Amino acid sequence: MRNLLDRLVDPRTLPIVVTVVLFAALFGFGSVMYTGFFSLQVLLGLIVDNAFLLIVAIGMTFVIVSGGIDLSVGSVVALTTILAAVFAERFHWPVWVIVPLVLAAGTLYGAAMGALIHFFRLQPFIVTLAGMFLARGACFLITTQSITINDPAFHAISGYHLDIGSGSLTAGALIALATLAVAIFIAHFTRFGRNVYAIGGNERSALLMGLPVARTKVGVYALSGFCSALGGLVFTLYVLSGYGLQGQGMELDAIAATVIGGTLLTGGVGYVIGSVFGVGILGTIQTLITFDGTLSSWWTRIVIGALLCAFCLLQRMIERHAARRKSNGTGMQQRASSRERRRPAEPESGPRTDSVAMTPRS
Amino acid sequence: MTRIRTALQHSLLWPCVTLVALVLLDLAHNPAFLSVTMLDGHLFGAPIDILNRAAPLVLVSLGMTLVIATRGIDISVGAVVAIAGAAAATILADDPSRVGLALMAALAVGVLAGMWNGLLVAFVGMQPIIATLILMVAGRGVAQLLTGGQIIPIGAPGYLMVGGGYLASIPCSVWVATGALALTALLMNRTALGLFIRAIGVNPVATRLVGLRSNALVFGVYTFSGLTAALAGVLISSNVRSADGNNAGLLLELDAILAVTLGGTSLLGGRFSLAGTVVGALIIQTLTYTTYSIGVPPEATLVVKAAVVLVVSVIQSATARAWLMRQLRRGLPFAAKKTVSEAAR
Numbered sequence: 001m002r003n004l005l006d007r008l009v010d011p012r013t014l015p016i017v018v019t020v021v022l023f024a025a026l027f028g029f030g031s032v033m034y035t036g037f038f039s040l041q042v043l044l045g046l047i048v049d050n051a052f053l054l055i056v057a058i059g060m061t062f063v064i065v066s067g068g069i070d071l072s073v074g075s076v077v078a079l080t081t082i083l084a085a086v087f088a089e090r091f092h093w094p095v096w097v098i099v100p101l102v103l104a105a106g107t108l109y110g111a112a113m114g115a116l117i118h119f120f121r122l123q124p125f126i127v128t129l130a131g132m133f134l135a136r137g138a139c140f141l142i143t144t145q146s147i148t149i150n151d152p153a154f155h156a157i158s159g160y161h162l163d164i165g166s167g168s169l170t171a172g173a174l175i176a177l178a179t180l181a182v183a184i185f186i187a188h189f190t191r192f193g194r195n196v197y198a199i200g201g202n203e204r205s206a207l208l209m210g211l212p213v214a215r216t217k218v219g220v221y222a223l224s225g226f227c228s229a230l231g232g233l234v235f236t237l238y239v240l241s242g243y244g245l246q247g248q249g250m251e252l253d254a255i256a257a258t259v260i261g262g263t264l265l266t267g268g269v270g271y272v273i274g275s276v277f278g279v280g281i282l283g284t285i286q287t288l289i290t291f292d293g294t295l296s297s298w299w300t301r302i303v304i305g306a307l308l309c310a311f312c313l314l315q316r317m318i319e320r321h322a323a324r325r326k327s328n329g330t331g332m333q334q335r336a337s338s339r340e341r342r343r344p345a346e347p348e349s350g351p352r353t354d355s356v357a358m359t360p361r362s
Numbered sequence: 363m364t365r366i367r368t369a370l371q372h373s374l375l376w377p378c379v380t381l382v383a384l385v386l387l388d389l390a391h392n393p394a395f396l397s398v399t400m401l402d403g404h405l406f407g408a409p410i411d412i413l414n415r416a417a418p419l420v421l422v423s424l425g426m427t428l429v430i431a432t433r434g435i436d437i438s439v440g441a442v443v444a445i446a447g448a449a450a451a452t453i454l455a456d457d458p459s460r461v462g463l464a465l466m467a468a469l470a471v472g473v474l475a476g477m478w479n480g481l482l483v484a485f486v487g488m489q490p491i492i493a494t495l496i497l498m499v500a501g502r503g504v505a506q507l508l509t510g511g512q513i514i515p516i517g518a519p520g521y522l523m524v525g526g527g528y529l530a531s532i533p534c535s536v537w538v539a540t541g542a543l544a545l546t547a548l549l550m551n552r553t554a555l556g557l558f559i560r561a562i563g564v565n566p567v568a569t570r571l572v573g574l575r576s577n578a579l580v581f582g583v584y585t586f587s588g589l590t591a592a593l594a595g596v597l598i599s600s601n602v603r604s605a606d607g608n609n610a611g612l613l614l615e616l617d618a619i620l621a622v623t624l625g626g627t628s629l630l631g632g633r634f635s636l637a638g639t640v641v642g643a644l645i646i647q648t649l650t651y652t653t654y655s656i657g658v659p660p661e662a663t664l665v666v667k668a669a670v671v672l673v674v675s676v677i678q679s680a681t682a683r684a685w686l687m688r689q690l691r692r693g694l695p696f697a698a699k700k701t702v703s704e705a706a707r
Binding site: 116120121122137138244252266300302308 | 435482486487488489491492493495496497498499500501502503504506507511607616619623629659661662663664665666667668669671672675676679680681682685
């Protein structure tokens, strides 16, 4: 019991615990305030309506854990919707050609930005900013119109529903869940995932340890590009059209979801599952405002901003607390021993802590 | 010879060369590009137009330069522009005669927003990009809250003078931007403030240990950035005669960062040039003008901007320069031999 409590207030998992509690509290608040809110369909609807954001936020989590940032995700989503729509409507290519092509394009785009960042030692912020301009500009160069997709294959995939109890999941939501599973596996059970955490913790040390820093850093941005393209495809399925203004400000939502999910912006600390709850909180706020009906949509942005602020303050408090504990002698000893104890079990600690924290609530 | 070498190494060289190249491109396309005519006592012409439209960007970039010089970044300026315009428009909508109050309110809102950013960065110790991200996300919501989600038209003649009027046959907005630039340059070059700000950018810890109140300075820099953004918001809302919570100042923060980088200010802090920033802002505005006038579809401006950002940041990167030089040497054995023989001579 003490061990569990210890783990809950551990600086690495505390933000996630707070996020999960907040998500449960928001959902509970909605269930009490509005009739029909507490249902499986609303819960599944959160995944269905935010599937693209979830996928994009997963890619963003990897980038932020590695100590970087990717501002280009929103415009890559838009570019993907345009490419998919153009290929389907103007060239009449089949779906099984379009999907791999678009995904490869997104991955390459991300890898190119990663290569610039690593090999020329440019700031991730500036390079991905240029990437954002470039992708958005490319959208408008291709077309300034919104292209509706009439391709029957797209409609068939978009119309697919998997019934679960009283609710149902769309193809996009299933893709998002699959991406989540793969991402958790990559982050905690592969060499690549370990390297990402190591580079985020301290790039110089990682290099001296002989870790493949170059490959990992380029890989992280390639992964983010892939996730953006996949998110774009899911978004295309969601709206069945391609438009260059799509996904404006999505990079902000993705960063907000990641931060609210407990990923430290300094890199090295964070869990993919946290971003899922971050997206869940953003989605719940939107659903709450929809259910209320009297609040205007711009309250969403204000509430998200306030939440972001609260979580950043929390992160700062945790950092300061950890620094103080580190500086006094006995605390350091205690910390070192507890860290030793945790090390072997660490790979699963993220998901497991969450399931522990979640069980009494769900 | 040495004079040429110092000129070549001057930090303003590349921004100025870029600007001149752009102007030459415009001249080649339209020989009357630089001609300025007098009409109804006002100056008209492409250069005046560019200056007029660049004024808000220059203002925002001034604040951004100082923020970046302290190793920070302020990505909330676009939202502050929207809030300031909305605040002024709401007051003018109630009573169009209270122009002074509207101006004061807009600037006060900007200062408040800047103080909020400064508080988070300097005293709470948040990363600048995140601290200002909060206001960037929430700010547009606040602006729409003020305007009620509508575009509020502005009709007060006194207020419209600021962004659309002329003073001594030059647009007022140019005067405002010049005034702000002169004041900032005076503060930075004639007082120790400029040195202090550079010191924070070079080594924040050492600056604090030396005895400077670096927290207060950083706080002040963000407040200043909020103020200049609000001033830009006043110019923009006055120029388009309306306040739009959703679209005013959209992507302005990116243009400002671009202008600052183009001007030779290092994003790593510790080095800044106000003149460079102004040239950078003029480059961006001229670039936009050029793409329109040459007949490139306006959508392509974004692509051109992206290319410029990439090229400039690659040129600024020491690693990239070294790599390019190596490639050049390898590709041109003659050139390498020549330099060796020159050195021998």
